[in-house]
Amino acid sequence: MARGRSASYQGQREMILAQAAQLFARRGYSATSMNxxxxxxxxxxxxxxxYYRDKYSLLVSIADDHVSRLAALIDDEEAKHLQGEARLRHLIRRIVEEYADAQNAHRVLTEDVKFLEEADRQRVLDKERLVVAGFAQALAEMRKGTASEQMAKPLTxxxxxxxxxxxxxxxxxxxxDYDAMGPIVADLFLGGVGxxxxxVAAGRDG
Structure with missing residues (x-):
């Protein structure tokens, strides 16, 4: 019977991915070596x-892990059964919070996905589409019955x-910080600059 991998093994893999994502984000995937x-x-x-057979496997793991967490966030939000504006605001807050701890991975996803082979790139893009669809659905529900309901995807x-x-x-x-920015993004998107x-914290600091 095969033994499962230890928690320390998984922790080491995550540490390597974090360091690789930081290097890729700062220097670019092509310019970074395994050394x-x-x-x-x-x-x-x-x-x-x-832990990782080559630099490409690092890139795949960084991109796929990041979009998988975002897709899981959409699934988790659907299970909460929030409705209307409350649902969209909660989605915005959650995804901004997720980005706070994944800036390097998100930069890699944005700038280096072009280096993925077709099958890997398609898998990552399919998960990205699930995330977009989750937001578009929340927007469409808010606009249901209006003439501009079909604008949900462009607005997303x-x-x-x-x-x-x-x-x-x-x-x-x-x-x-990102905790403060979640509500700001929601207010701007839903209500405009006004x-x-x-x-509160920023006001006190000023």
């Missing part, structure tokens, strides 16, 4: 190959246009 990944992890190259893409590029300007030491409220 550099091993050095960043504090591992020998031989040990690194024990505009929403993701706001969220997807936050990693390019959000700073960990900045006045606004509905955006200054977070």
């Amino acid at each position: 550099e990944v091993a050095q960043a992890c504090g591992l020998s190259k031989a040990t690194l190959y024990h 893409m505009l929403l993701f246009g706001m969220i997807n590029w936050m990693f390019t300007w959000m700073k960990p030491e900045g006045q606004l 509905e955006v409220k200054l977070p």
